[in-house]
Amino acid sequence: MASLQIQNLQVAVNDTLILKGVNLEIKAGEIHALMGPNGTGKSTLSEVIMGNPRYQIIGGNILFNGQDLTQMTVDERARSGLFLAMQYPPEVPGISNADFIHSALNARAQEKAVAVLPFLQDLQQQMQFLSIPEAYAERGLNADFSGGEKKRNEILQMLMLQPQLAILDEIDSGLDIDALQVVAKGINAMRSCQFSCLMVTHYQRLLNYVVPDVVHIMIDGKIVKTGGFQLAQELEQTGYEHLLKESNHE
Amino acid sequence: MNELQTLTQKLVANASWPQYLGLHYQPKIFELPALTQTSWHWQASKATLAQIQQAGGRIQRLNEQTNCDLLMNLVINNSQNRFLVEHFQHSLMGLEIFIPDNVTITAPLKLFVTIEESINSTLTLLLHVGQNSQLSLQIQCSYGSRVQHVSVVVAGEIANNSHIRLTNVWQSLQTLNLSFIGNLTASADSQCAWTLIPHNRGQMLGQADIDLKAAGSQAELNVLRIAGKDTTVNLQGCINHQAPHTTSHINMRGVLMDNSQINFTSIGKIAHGAHGANVTQESRLMTLGKQALGSVNPLLLIDENDVQAGHAASVGRYNEEQLYYLLSRGLTMAQAQQILVLNFINPIFKDIDRSLQQEVLQYFIQASTEV
Numbered sequence: 001m002a003s004l005q006i007q008n009l010q011v012a013v014n015d016t017l018i019l020k021g022v023n024l025e026i027k028a029g030e031i032h033a034l035m036g037p038n039g040t041g042k043s044t045l046s047e048v049i050m051g052n053p054r055y056q057i058i059g060g061n062i063l064f065n066g067q068d069l070t071q072m073t074v075d076e077r078a079r080s081g082l083f084l085a086m087q088y089p090p091e092v093p094g095i096s097n098a099d100f101i102h103s104a105l106n107a108r109a110q111e112k113a114v115a116v117l118p119f120l121q122d123l124q125q126q127m128q129f130l131s132i133p134e135a136y137a138e139r140g141l142n143a144d145f146s147g148g149e150k151k152r153n154e155i156l157q158m159l160m161l162q163p164q165l166a167i168l169d170e171i172d173s174g175l176d177i178d179a180l181q182v183v184a185k186g187i188n189a190m191r192s193c194q195f196s197c198l199m200v201t202h203y204q205r206l207l208n209y210v211v212p213d214v215v216h217i218m219i220d221g222k223i224v225k226t227g228g229f230q231l232a233q234e235l236e237q238t239g240y241e242h243l244l245k246e247s248n249h250e
Numbered sequence: 251m252n253e254l255q256t257l258t259q260k261l262v263a264n265a266s267w268p269q270y271l272g273l274h275y276q277p278k279i280f281e282l283p284a285l286t287q288t289s290w291h292w293q294a295s296k297a298t299l300a301q302i303q304q305a306g307g308r309i310q311r312l313n314e315q316t317n318c319d320l321l322m323n324l325v326i327n328n329s330q331n332r333f334l335v336e337h338f339q340h341s342l343m344g345l346e347i348f349i350p351d352n353v354t355i356t357a358p359l360k361l362f363v364t365i366e367e368s369i370n371s372t373l374t375l376l377l378h379v380g381q382n383s384q385l386s387l388q389i390q391c392s393y394g395s396r397v398q399h400v401s402v403v404v405a406g407e408i409a410n411n412s413h414i415r416l417t418n419v420w421q422s423l424q425t426l427n428l429s430f431i432g433n434l435t436a437s438a439d440s441q442c443a444w445t446l447i448p449h450n451r452g453q454m455l456g457q458a459d460i461d462l463k464a465a466g467s468q469a470e471l472n473v474l475r476i477a478g479k480d481t482t483v484n485l486q487g488c489i490n491h492q493a494p495h496t497t498s499h500i501n502m503r504g505v506l507m508d509n510s511q512i513n514f515t516s517i518g519k520i521a522h523g524a525h526g527a528n529v530t531q532e533s534r535l536m537t538l539g540k541q542a543l544g545s546v547n548p549l550l551l552i553d554e555n556d557v558q559a560g561h562a563a564s565v566g567r568y569n570e571e572q573l574y575y576l577l578s579r580g581l582t583m584a585q586a587q588q589i590l591v592l593n594f595i596n597p598i599f600k601d602i603d604r605s606l607q608q609e610v611l612q613y614f615i616q617a618s619t620e621v
Binding site for chain 2: 003046051052053073074078079083084086089090092093094095102103104108109157161189
């Protein structure tokens with residue numbers, strides 16, 4: 001069964017149509033990449049799946065494990081196994097990084113509280129895995145973090161929360177090679193037949209480290225091409241121009 | 251009759267209800283009728299109390315032998331303030347805390363004052379900190395279920411080069427009308443951090459002043475107020491820079507639930523001659539309740555050129571982006587709101603005592619469930 005099914009999705013923000021009929025299917029266990037020039041709607045798609053209230057769904061469906069996501073609130077979507085690593089994670093200094101993750105785990109566990117000691121051990125392990133300094137656990141959520149540190153923190157949250165479907169919105173932007181490799185390490189560690197992932201990315205660079213099963217190209221609010229990893233490699237040679245021309249002719 | 255009663259007797263005819271910019275209150279609510287019999291007691295952390303006594307300091311009930319010069323000056327300087335005048339018409343009830351020169355009290359002193367049986371109560375807290383001394387003092391006042399009206403006066407003087415952290419907390423589960431007047435005077439190179447955490451349901455009217463009367467003195471005034479159902483708060487904080495090279499920061503934060511109302515006025519005053527003053531203030535309200543009403547009135551009154559001053563003010567709900575982020579991790583709206591409130595009060599909350607943090611959180615959770 002498809003983990004995520006998007007059918008003819010049309011989305012507007014402030015009365016401007018951004019997504020003009022997106023069709024996308026991600027099966028359980030697959031890693032997909034979504035590429036495309038700036039302003040084509042890639043981040044919009046990520047945010048709409050998560051349920052960001054800024055965006056209005058004009059038409060189409062989003063199904064996650066057969067459930068209609070559009071009938072669910074943001075937190076319900078998260079508890080059903082969805083995760084979004086945001087492009088610009090906000091800072092919330094009033095809660096520590098550790099307490100935040102613990103609260104999120106408790107929210108998923110519902111009745112049964114997550115025991116503190118095993119949680120802290122697990123957190124410590126994952127932080128070491130991602131080369132995040134131990135002291136960051138007690139710092140405010142994303143407080144005074146650099147852009148790269150925030151992205152690593154998003155991956156840490158993903159590893160701790162173990163979602164079924166993770167959407168990574170430009171997780172590679174602003175990262176140096178070392179940070180990129182750490183982030184890729186984290187994503188690859190999630191690979192399993194129960195985990196699927198949609199990586200929204202500008203550049204091919206990330207895909208050298210996290211090789212996707214499927215690559216989609218979005219132009220002007222629609223997915224215009226879908227292929228394997230070689231599609232990303234071709235794009236690196238040709239750029240988006242010919243695809244933009246084709247899109248303009250339609 | 252003590253000297254304060256004699257003085258105020260002469261002043262009462264000309265005293266009137268004070269007017270505060272941006273604050274709106276009904277004087278009748280805070281008028282103190284004749285006091286009924288009051289029973290109260292106090293207790294303090296034993297080890298710290300012993301340390302103070304060994305150093306020649308004292309904490310004791312106000313009595314006929316207490317030196318009331320500080321209180322007399324307070325009344326003379328505010329001779330038309332009817333709340334103050336009427337407060338001292340009643341016999342003196344409260345505590346004196348005296349710390350001599352050159353004394354450092356390492357552990358925080360926690361003082362608990364409980365007013366048990368009374369319909370109305372006045373409480374006076376008098377504080378003297380000598381030169382080169384250090385003290386961290388938390389005074390928690392709690393009130394028995396029959397107490398309805400309370401008038402509190404806090405007066406203190408901080409001598410040269412001393413450091414004090416003073417936290418005043420008021421708690422009551424029942425509806426209580428509280429009027430508060432506080433004044434601290436800071437001498438040369440002294441440092442004073444004063445935090446007010448009033449958590450009474452009902453009405454509150456307060457005025458807290460810090461006078462930086464000598465060069466190099468520094469003060470911060472913090473107010474943290476979580477207001478639940480049927481609560482109205484009008485509070486003015488003022489720091490007066492009367493000498494050069496003085497520094498102050500006012501931080502007032504309120505969370506408004508249900509139908510509560512909060513009005514904060516913050517005043518940074520720089521007198522002529524107080525050059526090199528550095529004055530900052532921020533007043534912020536987070537309005538959670540649909541019927542909540544709040545205002546913040548930041549004021550800088552500057553009569554000197556060579557100064558630095560700034561203020562920030564905001565009234566609004568939480569940051570929507572932060573809310574969305576918290577929800578996107580599976581936290582419910584209620585859980586996310588709690589975190590956003592914690593986030594909002596954090597600048598003041600993080601510096602208060604751990605057990606007090608727990609009490610503030612419990613108060614917030616209790617107030618949330620009543621919405």
